[in-house]
Every structure is written in structure tokens, then in C-alpha cells.
Amino acid sequence: MTAPAVRLEADGVTVQHGARTVLAGVDLTLAPGEFVLLAGRNGAGKSTLLRVLLGSQRADGGGVRLGGRPLHDWDARARARQVAFVPQAADCPFEFTGRELVAMGRHPHRGRFEPERAADRAAIDDALAAVDAGGFADRPVTTLSGGELRRVAVARALATEAPLLLLDEPLANLDLEHALQLVRLLRRLGEAGRGVLVAAHDLNLIAPAAHRVALLHEGRIHADGTPERVLDTGNVLTVFGVVAGAPDGYFPRAFRPR
């Protein structure tokens, strides 16, 4: 990673959808070197918060800072080299190959007239290798399975070489094997110095691997800390309305990373 490590900070972010308050003052920080799970009920505003952190949606109140500077003061391409994004739906109407889709991750590094350089090709190859997509990189994405498509989308985000990564429901439609592979990859990326924020429902799969869990509830961060501390019986009951026996019940031992 060539970019200097910066932090992404949401400070009192509020978002209104018409009369409905989606986010009512969210404080959340993502720093390089940590793998954070953002969890909450359906409609809690996880995707909205991700878009605000990405900058594609403006907050109605509060603000987001990247490296201490307001996110919207950043030049678009410089920002894109710091914060990468993996969207929920990755449908593509044309027969691009996986490699061509991943190559788009180099867009913020290339001027309008610049051809693909050796550094671009190296970043693309590294990204494809990181998600183990070498085997299908040259096939049209219309022939790929859901899991393969998701890995291509993650590889595109990696190809930007951004130190911070935002992922929206990356495990949706993945079978258990591919879901676990992806979780392990995200954990590795965190350990290798990237900041990874995942909005997802799959507490059981992701929480054991995450450094931190942030629970979004009623427009605010209800709890934020280590998985063991945050996912206690009280918080799980409040946020998800589910009675959990012991927190251990949420962590299938076999899947624990250590």
C-alpha cells in the first residue's frame, strides 16, 4: 500500500428520508488495521451509513472526516485512492471479463490519457490473487456464480490499493464455504493494515473474526467494541429482539479464527 494510513470518522451523522429519521447522530470510526462489523436489524440504516461514509450520500447533519479533513473537501480521485467500496448488488449488463472489471479499480490512479502501466497490471494481478480469482478472471462475468462475482467485486476494491474498505452485505447469497473464505480474507486484510468495515447480518460468521462490532439501533450506534463485549445478552435482545442464551451461542467454535 502506497497511500498513507488515514482514518474515516463519522461525527454525529444524521440522515432523514422524508419524515423518517434513518440516522440520528451516528459516531463511528474506521482506522487502518481493524476489521469492523456493522450490524443491526433490516432497515436500521446500515447501507445508508455506508453511503454517507463513502460520500455518495450527503448527511443532513453532522459530518464525515477522512484523514482529519471533511470528506467532501477531498478531490474525487484522491478520495477514491483512500476509500474503496463493494456494493450489495454487483450485476453487470455486459460481458466484461473478471479481469476487466477489476481493472476498473485502477480508474482513480490513471489520468484520462494514461494507458495501463506496469504498476496497474501488478495491482490487478495482486487483487485477483488475493481473492483467489485467477482461475476465472478471463471468463465473462455473466458466466460466473454469485460467489465468484462477489470475489471479483472485492478484487476491484483491492485494486484501488485504498487503505480503507467498505463492504455492503458481502456474504449475501454466498454458500457457507465461500462465505467463510471471504470472512478470512477480510480478517487477513485487517491484519495486513487495511481498515475494513462490513455491513452485514451474518453475526455468527463475521463477529468471531472481527476486531470490533458496532450495533446500529434506532439511528444510533447502540454499542461499539470487541465482539465478546458488545454481543452480550442484553444488547442482542435490545437490538435484534432475540433472547440469546450465552454469547457463546453466537460463536460456533469451529469457525473461530483462533
Next chain:
Amino acid sequence: MTHGRRLSPRLFVTVLAAATAVAAAVHLCIGLGEIDELTRQIVLQMRLPRLLVAVAGGAALGLAGAAMQATFRNPLASPDVVGTAAGAALGGALAIVARAAEVNALAVPVASLLGASFVTWLVFAFAGVGARFSATSLLLAGIAMNTLAGALTTFVVTLTVDNYTASSKVLFWLMGGLDAQNWSKAAITAVGAVVFGVPLLLRARELDVLVLNDDSAFSLGLDAATARRWLLWFACGLTATTVANTGGIAFLGLVVPHLARLLVGPAHRVLLPAAALLGAFVLVLADLACRNLPVTVNVRLGVVTSLLGAPYFLYLLRRHQRGEELQ
């Protein structure tokens, strides 16, 4: 078509450029007989400008279709389907009927550009839900605008019914054809193709990124809304400067980018030049065909391109019914 069967761009461009050059040479020289002052004048004053309009107009429509398919994220988008061409025809017909063309050679192209931009903007505003354009909503909005613009154009033409010369002039223009080209029309078509086509070619990578969703484009540093506005406007410009001089040339903007994508893949750095070249080739060939068909009536160019395009459209439909994605 899988990646393995894609043609190498260099091979494709070389073969197609050679084929276009041959078609152009035939277009200029066919049936001339002995070279004298008369044939020289025919070639220089009639055939050469006509050829230039065919090459520039075909390239422009190929580019416009490719750009629209990427900006609408829908392989069915094209100047004909969206209504851009119908809007250009309406604007042009108004200018011809108002006799603005006799005042200034740019009147028809400018009126076409206004009509094309207006109709495209309407379809864009009505067919999209959060910048997603399903085939259904795009086709419905396109049908609505095509019908409306067509009806208004018919109304404009009926205004001239008591003037046989004027109405037949508009009608023949609407049917699409490359006859009655002169150097000023050729220059307008060529300059339009360059002015609106070159910026499009320079933004090939932005078209790639736009095919992803808006949040993904944003995360890669591209403001999708702004980029889309510019790219669609270039497509309108390409369509309008062509339609203003050739009238309606059906299907070219839909079929040519499709075919080019099948042959060289969807990456716009390669696809845009391929679509431009293929468009030029097809239009030169179609014009050659409609001038030299062994029939005594004057076959219009729009008729020939429809004869080529409609079966291709039906072929796409059949593929779709077999469960393949529309590509």
C-alpha cells in the same frame, strides 16, 4: 460469445478498415465508365460528399448507440429505441417546414440537436429509477416518446400538404437517405462526428466505470450523474448531426454496437472505435445496396437498414427466449 472467441482488436480494425476502404472505392467508382469531365464532377461533387456523409454518419450512429447502451446500462438502448432519433427528426422537420434551412445551413442540425436532447432528457427522467433503467421501463418510455415525436412530426408535415414540393421534401428526408448531399452537408456531418465523437472516445474508461452502479462509480472517483449527462449529450449530438443530413436511418445505432461488442468485447477503449468503424462500413454498404438494387423504384436507405436490423432484433429476441441475457 465467450472471451476466448473475441477477436483481437488489431485484427478486427485492420480487416474492417480494409473492407470499408474497398466498399468506399466501389461506392465512388461503380458504373462510371470512361473518365471525363462529367464523371469527374459526378465523383467530386456528388459521390464524394455522399460517401463522406455515409462514413461520418455511420460512425456517429455506431458511437451514439454504444455510448447510450453504457450510460443507460442497458444493451437495448439506442438512438432509435430511446427516441433520440425521433426527436432529432421532429426538430429537423420543423426547421425544414419553417424554411429555416434556406436561411442557414446549420438551422436543421441545430433544431435536430434541440429535439434529440429534449426527447432523450424526457426518457431519461421518466424511465430511470435511481439511475437504473430496466429494459421494460426504457422500452415503454421509448415507445411513448417515439410515438409522440412521430405524431408531432406527421402533424408538422401535414402543415405543408398544400405545398407538394415542400411536403415531399420533408417526407423523403424522413425516410432516410444519402441523396442530395453536398459539401456543406458533408462538412456538417463530419464536423459533428468529430466534435461529439472525439470527446466520447477520450472518455471510454468513464463509460466502462458507468456500467457499474452509481455508488461503485463514485467510489472510483467518478461522479456518475455528471458523467452521464455529458456522455448522453455527446450521443445526442452525434445522432442529431447525422439525422439532420440523412433523415431516419433505422436500427444502425442499436445493431452496430451490439455486433461490435460480440466481436471485440465490451471494454469501451476497444468497443467505441470498433462500433464507429463498423457503423461506417455498414452505412457505406447499405447506401451502395440501395443505389444499385436491381429495381426501378428509388429504395430508401432507411428501408435497407430496417431490412438488416429487424431480423437482428428478432434474433436477439429468440436468444432472450432461450434464457440468455440480452447482450
